[in-house]
Amino acid sequence: MQLVLASGSPRRKELLALLGVDFEVCTSEFPEHPMAGWLPLEQAKYFAREKARCVARVRLQDFILGSDTVIELDGHLLGKPLHLEDARIMLSRLAGRCHHVHTAVAICCQARGIDRVEASTTHVTMKVDVEDVYSRYLASQESLGKAGAYAIQGLGGDLVERIDGDYTTVVGLPLKLVARLLQSVGYPIALDIEELYHRKPYANWHRFAV
Template sequence: MTLILASTSPRRRELLALLGIPFEVRSPSFEERLVSRLAAVEQVQDFAQSKARSVARQEPEAIVLGSDTVIELDHSVLGKPADLAEAGAMLRRLAGRDHRVLTAVALVCLARGIDLVALSAAVVRMKPFDDRAHGRYLSTGESLGKAGAYSIQG
């Protein structure tokens, strides 16, 4: 049976490869759009499942793994910034504050009727930073494509 990672994220590929399990990669046909009426937990689970299901429809015999991460701050959801200006605003909101990092992982195999989702949550405190550090980090480009405009491993 084939395992497919429904992701374009190099980091997700890297993490799955560390397990030593053979897998293929497919780009999910799903556009992430935050829905204001959904709580952060519901939003991240929906994103992970939608990504996995979009690939599973094309590969019904495969086991498809989808994942997503969002940031929850003051009961609002921070996804991936659209540009550097939005990334900068997100980082300023997070500076010196606690927030939750929520990651959902979905496993879907249509042929076997499998449709599961798991959630992991962590509270993170971002250190306060000055304008210089803020500008340096934004200039790396690392904040684009990352929930909350940062990667904890970077």
């Protein structure tokens, strides 16, 4: 049985590769439309599971891994900015405050009747907007296409004061959760996950050691 990542995200691909597993990428065609009235965490779980199910219906024998990341501020979802002005508004709302990053992970296998989803949450505290740090970040255009308008693994790491939780959750694929889910369905993980978290071999990970 093959492990398949149901995501075209280069960040998720890079993170999953850190587990030392053999996998393929098959992008899910599930349409992601925000669900009115849903809690952000529940939406992340739903999207992660449906992404995995979409691919599992085609790859019947394989383990399909789906994931979704959302930003929650004051109980509301912050999506991806439509343009730089939208990103500016999002970042101004986040500046100097704490928000939650939820990343849900689903594992499906039609042949084995496996259909599970769990989530990891990390609390992120942003720096106060001083010395035009946010304006310089917006000028880089890294905000575009990023949930909450920042990427902690990139230049957006300069906007973050601290995190409480798993760094890889904020990037988009909580590796401890992924490893536990895979092992629970009989997919072997030879890598020592604690040693991986000690090494922190990903961009900006060492900056936010907890």
